[in-house]
Amino acid sequence: MALRIQKYGGTSVADIDCINNVADRVLKGHEQGDQMVVVLSAMAGVTDKLLTLAGQASKRPDKRELDVLLATGEQTTAALLSMILKDRGYHAQSFLGFQAGIRTDKKSGKARILNIDCQQIKQALNNGSIAVIAGFQGADNEGSITTLGRGGSDTSAVAIASALKADVCEIFTDVDGVYTTDPRICSAAKKIKKISYEEMLEMAILGAKVLQIRSVEFAKKYNVPVHVRSSFSEEEGTMVVNESSDMESVVVSGITCDLNESRITLKKVPDQPGTSAKIFSPLAEAEIMVDMIIQNTRSGGETDVTFTVTKDDFIKAKEISEQVAKEIGAKEVLTAEGIAKVSVIGLGMKSHSGVAATMFKTLASENINIRLISTSEIRISCVILAKYAELAVRSLHTAFGLDQK
Amino acid sequence: MALRIQKYGGTSVADIDCINNVADRVLKGHEQGDQMVVVLSAMAGVTDKLLTLAGQASKRPDKRELDVLLATGEQTTAALLSMILKDRGYHAQSFLGFQAGIRTDKKSGKARILNIDCQQIKQALNNGSIAVIAGFQGADNEGSITTLGRGGSDTSAVAIASALKADVCEIFTDVDGVYTTDPRICSAAKKIKKISYEEMLEMAILGAKVLQIRSVEFAKKYNVPVHVRSSFSEEEGTMVVNESSDMESVVVSGITCDLNESRITLKKVPDQPGTSAKIFSPLAEAEIMVDMIIQNTRSGGETDVTFTVTKDDFIKAKEISEQVAKEIGAKEVLTAEGIAKVSVIGLGMKSHSGVAATMFKTLASENINIRLISTSEIRISCVILAKYAELAVRSLHTAFGLDQK
Numbered sequence: 001m002a003l004r005i006q007k008y009g010g011t012s013v014a015d016i017d018c019i020n021n022v023a024d025r026v027l028k029g030h031e032q033g034d035q036m037v038v039v040l041s042a043m044a045g046v047t048d049k050l051l052t053l054a055g056q057a058s059k060r061p062d063k064r065e066l067d068v069l070l071a072t073g074e075q076t077t078a079a080l081l082s083m084i085l086k087d088r089g090y091h092a093q094s095f096l097g098f099q100a101g102i103r104t105d106k107k108s109g110k111a112r113i114l115n116i117d118c119q120q121i122k123q124a125l126n127n128g129s130i131a132v133i134a135g136f137q138g139a140d141n142e143g144s145i146t147t148l149g150r151g152g153s154d155t156s157a158v159a160i161a162s163a164l165k166a167d168v169c170e171i172f173t174d175v176d177g178v179y180t181t182d183p184r185i186c187s188a189a190k191k192i193k194k195i196s197y198e199e200m201l202e203m204a205i206l207g208a209k210v211l212q213i214r215s216v217e218f219a220k221k222y223n224v225p226v227h228v229r230s231s232f233s234e235e236e237g238t239m240v241v242n243e244s245s246d247m248e249s250v251v252v253s254g255i256t257c258d259l260n261e262s263r264i265t266l267k268k269v270p271d272q273p274g275t276s277a278k279i280f281s282p283l284a285e286a287e288i289m290v291d292m293i294i295q296n297t298r299s300g301g302e303t304d305v306t307f308t309v310t311k312d313d314f315i316k317a318k319e320i321s322e323q324v325a326k327e328i329g330a331k332e333v334l335t336a337e338g339i340a341k342v343s344v345i346g347l348g349m350k351s352h353s354g355v356a357a358t359m360f361k362t363l364a365s366e367n368i369n370i371r372l373i374s375t376s377e378i379r380i381s382c383v384i385l386a387k388y389a390e391l392a393v394r395s396l397h398t399a400f401g402l403d404q405k
Numbered sequence: 406m407a408l409r410i411q412k413y414g415g416t417s418v419a420d421i422d423c424i425n426n427v428a429d430r431v432l433k434g435h436e437q438g439d440q441m442v443v444v445l446s447a448m449a450g451v452t453d454k455l456l457t458l459a460g461q462a463s464k465r466p467d468k469r470e471l472d473v474l475l476a477t478g479e480q481t482t483a484a485l486l487s488m489i490l491k492d493r494g495y496h497a498q499s500f501l502g503f504q505a506g507i508r509t510d511k512k513s514g515k516a517r518i519l520n521i522d523c524q525q526i527k528q529a530l531n532n533g534s535i536a537v538i539a540g541f542q543g544a545d546n547e548g549s550i551t552t553l554g555r556g557g558s559d560t561s562a563v564a565i566a567s568a569l570k571a572d573v574c575e576i577f578t579d580v581d582g583v584y585t586t587d588p589r590i591c592s593a594a595k596k597i598k599k600i601s602y603e604e605m606l607e608m609a610i611l612g613a614k615v616l617q618i619r620s621v622e623f624a625k626k627y628n629v630p631v632h633v634r635s636s637f638s639e640e641e642g643t644m645v646v647n648e649s650s651d652m653e654s655v656v657v658s659g660i661t662c663d664l665n666e667s668r669i670t671l672k673k674v675p676d677q678p679g680t681s682a683k684i685f686s687p688l689a690e691a692e693i694m695v696d697m698i699i700q701n702t703r704s705g706g707e708t709d710v711t712f713t714v715t716k717d718d719f720i721k722a723k724e725i726s727e728q729v730a731k732e733i734g735a736k737e738v739l740t741a742e743g744i745a746k747v748s749v750i751g752l753g754m755k756s757h758s759g760v761a762a763t764m765f766k767t768l769a770s771e772n773i774n775i776r777l778i779s780t781s782e783i784r785i786s787c788v789i790l791a792k793y794a795e796l797a798v799r800s801l802h803t804a805f806g807l808d809q810k
Contacts, residue, residue: 016458019462062488064785067483075476082470082473083466093469
């Protein structure tokens with residue numbers, strides 16, 4: 001008998017037929033004698049509809065009230081699945097975030113889980129019930145409803161798996177696992193059977209949308225085995241687990257491509273102590289996340305400072321930079337929107353040299369100019385022009401031996 | 406400074422424009438210095454949509470889970486109004502049933518309020534906030550969400566008014582008050598300025614849909630002054646209050662017409678002790694509400710038993726009656742669906758004789774045959790053929806001097 005957490009995303013609960021399919025799958029586990037905890041997202045499209053409604057009510061909807069509104073999406077699917085399970089003669093019970101004991105901080109819209117009091121869920125499981133939990137939501141210590149940010153149901157599932165010490169946390173989605181790269185860009189992409197938390201984290205940060213970043217951090221921190229798989233097939237997906245010896249033989253596990261960044265350059269910045277702080281403090285105050293930062297040395301006591309931000313933050317970041325440029329005496333602000341960040345990721349980089357060299361050589365052989373470079377222990381990222389992005393991904397996929405045989 | 410509860414029904418919060426109108430009205434009170442508590446229904450049509458969804462999930466949706474689903478409707482409007490109020494620069498806070506401290510029994514779908522712990526609401530009011538409460542819902546002592554039945558937001562509002570000892574509970578709806586009869590049937594109908602709880606209760610039971618029956622019972626029990634008025638005008642509506650001396654001068658306050666009943670007659674029932682119990686116990690077990698019961702004496706130790714039930718329960722009641730008829734040896738089961746129950750209501754009946762005589766004479770003068778009669782201390786009801794219903798209402802309205810001058 002295993003204790004399994006299953007999380008189903010929006011496309012897996014898009015309508016009553018889909019929810020009936022979810023019920024089939026849940027009951028298969030239940031019939032095997034497993035204890036089943038199901039975490040659900042809102043029906044596909046519902047969260048966006050609610051956001052539109054909120055946008056009609058207010059240009060900047062109050063965050064606490066937005067959470068109250070958005071939480072109805074998962075409440076709806078949790079109630080419907082429980083109804084269907086009970087209709088088929090099984091014991092089931094829905095739990096909203098606060099009923100599932102999911103206590104969060106007060107940061108509406110991007111709350112973090114502080115702890116989970118699983119007593120109610122455990123009791124339901126011990127009574128032979130299937131526990132159906134509204135994902136994406138919790139409650140702060142005053143009982144106000146909070147939500148965990150886009151994709152937050154992944155985090156709900158992993159956190160509950162950790163709290164219940166579940167045997168596995170299965171993330172059911174509309175793709176059948178994690179791929180070496182986006183199969184829509186590179187047809188030779190292949191499914192990864194096993195990937196480490198660290199690699200998955202880099203891939204999630206770099207735009208692989210299979211798992212919410214925070215859920216991977218959570219899984220890593222509490223060592224929760226995560227199985228990413230398709231809700232439309234029976235096939236095994238990708239296991240996200242602790243680093244193991246058999247993983248290191250692979251130098252590069254995956255290649256990502258992020259088209260969601262824009263570049264801003266402040267030209268001829270007087271090269272004085274404190275200049276960087278003057279540039280980046282106002283951006284931080286405006287809650288703009290800066291990704292890559294490069295500073296080139298120039299002659300004559302001047303330097304160029306280049307950084308990237310997400311497209312959502314671009315206009316605001318540009319305005320702030322132009323203001324700052326005046327204040328610090330920079331000559332010019334240049335921007336580039338049509339850029340792509342291509343990254344290779346692999347635990348093996350820790351112990352293999354030459355990955356960077358292979359990457360640069362491969363891009364050079366395709367005549368692709370590299371604009372910015374940044375690295376981590378297990379990742380190398382290059383910013384290139386967006387029009388070369390697909391070519392770069394395919395070439396790197398081949399160069400690092402990832403093509404499907 | 407007054408403490409006012411305002412309840413807005415589904416048509417008053419049908420879309421963002423409507424909710425903006427509600428905000429205008431609420432802020433008018435707030436600007437006058439009144440403490441404002443707002444109780445909202447779901448957007449018009451939303452509860453029906455959710456019921457349809459539930460019907461797709463299960464032919465007999467589990468009641469606990471149905472409550473979880475339906476509660477999203479009021480959660481949505483409470484969040485939206487709070488957003489709008491905050492967007493305009495005012496302090497506001499939404500409260501779901503459980504957050505408002507509305508504790509109910511466990512009867513999903515028709516829960517009764519046991520008590521209200523108003524601490525959170527009081528605190529919000531004392532901080533200068535407008536409290537926006539999701540109507541129709543509460544939570545049982547295990548924290549499960551419950552709903553109070555159709556029109557339950559009226560009861561939420563009256564119960565909160567009672568718990569907070571509010572100065573008035575204003576029920577905003579799409580009609581501008583309680584009328585002497587349905588203005589769609591009788592153009593001479595006029596708005597009643599003041600009506601007693603007892604009369605309002607009879608009118609609600611008899612099909613005047615302005616207020617949920619239970620909310621009137623609640624208002625009567627706790628002596629809550631209720632003001633029924635239109636959310637689309639500034640006009641005064643109808644005050645529902647304790648019986649007062651100036652009311653008794655009016656003999657008949659209103660006339661109602663209920664087309665929602667059907668009649669069942671068991672013919673030639675052996676006239677033995679215990680027969681009635683045999684007929685009505687199985688109906689009670691099936692949770693069918695029987696309204697009027699008439700037993701005629703016949704010759705030869707046989708009797709006819711006639712009763713009425715709502716149209717919703719008719720088919721089930723007919724099946725049960727046919728089964729019972731066989732068991733107790735009744736000769737025949739007759740049914741009539743095209744019937745109407747016309748009632749005259751008035752506190753004055755307590756001290757005036759001749760109301761029944763006037764009613765029978767009026768119907769007779771229009772050649773309308775009376776099939777069944779039932780009375781209470783302040784009401785006389787006659788069942789007639791449905792096709793005569795409108796004629797009967799208009800004639801009685803004139804006969805009892807209710808026509809508008």
